[in-house]
Amino acid sequence: MMGKVYLVGAGPGDPELLTVKAVRLLSGAEVVLHDALVSREVLTMISPAAELINVGKRAGHKLLTQDEINALLISYGRTRATVRLKGGDPTIFGRAGEEIEALRKAGVAYEIVPGISAALGAAAAAGISLTDRRVASQILLTTFSRGIDGSVMDWGCVTSTTTLVLYMPGADYAEVSERLLGGGLPADLPCVIVSQATSSQQQLRWSSVARLASEERLPAPALLIVGRVASRDVAELTESFWSTNRKDPAFEQASVI
Amino acid sequence: MMGKVYLVGAGPGDPELLTVKAVRLLSGAEVVLHDALVSREVLTMISPAAELINVGKRAGHKLLTQDEINALLISYGRTRATVRLKGGDPTIFGRAGEEIEALRKAGVAYEIVPGISAALGAAAAAGISLTDRRVASQILLTTFSRGIDGSVMDWGCVTSTTTLVLYMPGADYAEVSERLLGGGLPADLPCVIVSQATSSQQQLRWSSVARLASEERLPAPALLIVGRVASRDVAELTESFWSTNRKDPAFEQASVI
Numbered sequence: 235m236m237g238k239v240y241l242v243g244a245g246p247g248d249p250e251l252l253t254v255k256a257v258r259l260l261s262g263a264e265v266v267l268h269d270a271l272v273s274r275e276v277l278t279m280i281s282p283a284a285e286l287i288n289v290g291k292r293a294g295h296k297l298l299t300q301d302e303i304n305a306l307l308i309s310y311g312r313t314r315a316t317v318r319l320k321g322g323d324p325t326i327f328g329r330a331g332e333e334i335e336a337l338r339k340a341g342v343a344y345e346i347v348p349g350i351s352a353a354l355g356a357a358a359a360a361g362i363s364l365t366d367r368r369v370a371s372q373i374l375l376t377t378f379s380r381g382i383d384g385s386v387m388d389w390g391c392v393t394s395t396t397t398l399v400l401y402m403p404g405a406d407y408a409e410v411s412e413r414l415l416g417g418g419l420p421a422d423l424p425c426v427i428v429s430q431a432t433s434s435q436q437q438l439r440w441s442s443v444a445r446l447a448s449e450e451r452l453p454a455p456a457l458l459i460v461g462r463v464a465s466r467d468v469a470e471l472t473e474s475f476w477s478t479n480r481k482d483p484a485f486e487q488a489s490v491i
Numbered sequence: 492m493m494g495k496v497y498l499v500g501a502g503p504g505d506p507e508l509l510t511v512k513a514v515r516l517l518s519g520a521e522v523v524l525h526d527a528l529v530s531r532e533v534l535t536m537i538s539p540a541a542e543l544i545n546v547g548k549r550a551g552h553k554l555l556t557q558d559e560i561n562a563l564l565i566s567y568g569r570t571r572a573t574v575r576l577k578g579g580d581p582t583i584f585g586r587a588g589e590e591i592e593a594l595r596k597a598g599v600a601y602e603i604v605p606g607i608s609a610a611l612g613a614a615a616a617a618g619i620s621l622t623d624r625r626v627a628s629q630i631l632l633t634t635f636s637r638g639i640d641g642s643v644m645d646w647g648c649v650t651s652t653t654t655l656v657l658y659m660p661g662a663d664y665a666e667v668s669e670r671l672l673g674g675g676l677p678a679d680l681p682c683v684i685v686s687q688a689t690s691s692q693q694q695l696r697w698s699s700v701a702r703l704a705s706e707e708r709l710p711a712p713a714l715l716i717v718g719r720v721a722s723r724d725v726a727e728l729t730e731s732f733w734s735t736n737r738k739d740p741a742f743e744q745a746s747v748i
Binding site: 243245246248249250251252253254255257258323324325326327328329330331332334344346347348349350351354355357358359361362363364365366367368369371372373374375376377463 | 500502503505506507508509510511512514515580581582583584585586587588589591601603604605606607608611612614615616618619620621622623624625626628629630631632633634720
């Protein structure tokens with residue numbers, strides 16, 4: 235039998251935010267290689283008959299190198315229905331590039347199945363439109379990683395109508411705040427930290443670029459949305475909405491701050 | 492009965508790329524208000540019992556104003572299970588901001604259900620990682636619309652490791668090319684036009700910022716990915732992959748150029 239590797243986005247956490255295609259592939263997979271960030275609820279969607287391999291890293295403890303993961307994908311993918319399951323969307327901060335190239339070079343069939351990236355899950359959870367046309371015209375999806383050439387990212391390019399979404403901001407909010415200020419963002423620019431978006435442990439914290447430095451830290455995975463779309467009046471309205479809508483099963487257990 | 496409005500992302504076109512939650516809500520909806528861009532295949536997922544209202548515009552012919560849409564959402568949402576179905580993701584170029592605010596002000600319960608935004612569908616279709624860490628470190632999701640203050644967007648801010656995703660580039664590729672060059676992007680920077688991503692009519696055209704000007708135009712909806720991730724060798728590998736993988740039902744009818 236000819237195998238194939240499906241690089242599948244697991245979405246932000248809520249298993250109902252898997253695509254129909256992802257559910258079909260997970261229920262029929264013979265092998266699933268998944269990251270540590272894929273939620274436990276999503277893992278329950280995998281066929282009990284499938285071989286399950288955790289290739290992720292947790293708290294700095296690396297389970298497998300990228301080369302080892304590539305080799306496994308090629309080996310399984312030649313003959314078996316193999317799913318490579320990644321948190322969010324595989325093409326956005328999912329390190330799919332090297333795996334795609336390895337599969338191509340080895341002549342193993344593959345397909346990318348998109349997923350709900352963390353930014354989209356967080357925006358939905360926070361009730362904000364990332365491109366609200368009254369205050370925003372574009373979105374920069376970025377991280378604090380240094381650029382390819384080792385240079386620090388150019389934050390000065392962010393215009394007043396750019397919504398900045400910072401993936402994996404880390405636990406040191408003071409440093410995040412300092413780097414955003416150093417990048418030329420105004421101290422009073424609103425932002426919101428979204429922790430464990432769409433999961434039952436979801437938390438939101440509305441803040442500003444300057445106040446962020448003294449916010450209590452929220453559990454990972456977290457994401458920071460910075461820009462006028464995260465403004466205070468939106469926050470207040472959202473808070474009152476959330477507190478009166480707790481009966482909705484989708485948000486029943488959500489803790490909103 | 493208490494009603495509620497669900498702002499639901501319809502994804503890029505393929506109904507299998509709907510989320511599980513979207514399918515559940517569409518099959519149980521009493522009223523669905525949808526945009527013109529939502530694919531016919533996705534519309535078949537809606538309960539036959541639901542009242543279906545096309546509020547979109549097609550070829551400049553506007554069916555309803557934003558205020559009229561807001562009023563309908565408030566009116567239906569008070570008492571009925573109402574889905575506001577938008578192409579892609581509601582928070583990214585989906586004009587959800589005004590609808591969210593109108594619902595908040597009217598005290599109507601609502602919830603945002605994220606969808607696969609066009610950029611994610613197109614990247615998956617083209618087989619490229621938008622943040623391939625060897626050549627890209629961030630993604631700018633943008634359009635040619637003018638900024639909030641009427642100014643032309645600042646394209647000069649795009650670094651050599653930024654992947655630029657241009658939503659709704661329009662049919663005049665010569666103008667698109669000129670504006671990208673005017674924004675400081677190199678003439679030989681690779682790009683790929685993805686037309687009707689994930690649908691059976693999907694087409695890809697690999698090009699560069701300069702050559703784009705003379706490319707034959709592809710049907711809307713289309714999206715342009717610009718950056719080193721859209722490089723020629725990736726294109727060639729992808730083309731050979733696609734031509735040898737036509738038997739996969741998911742891509743059987745896809746026309747790849």
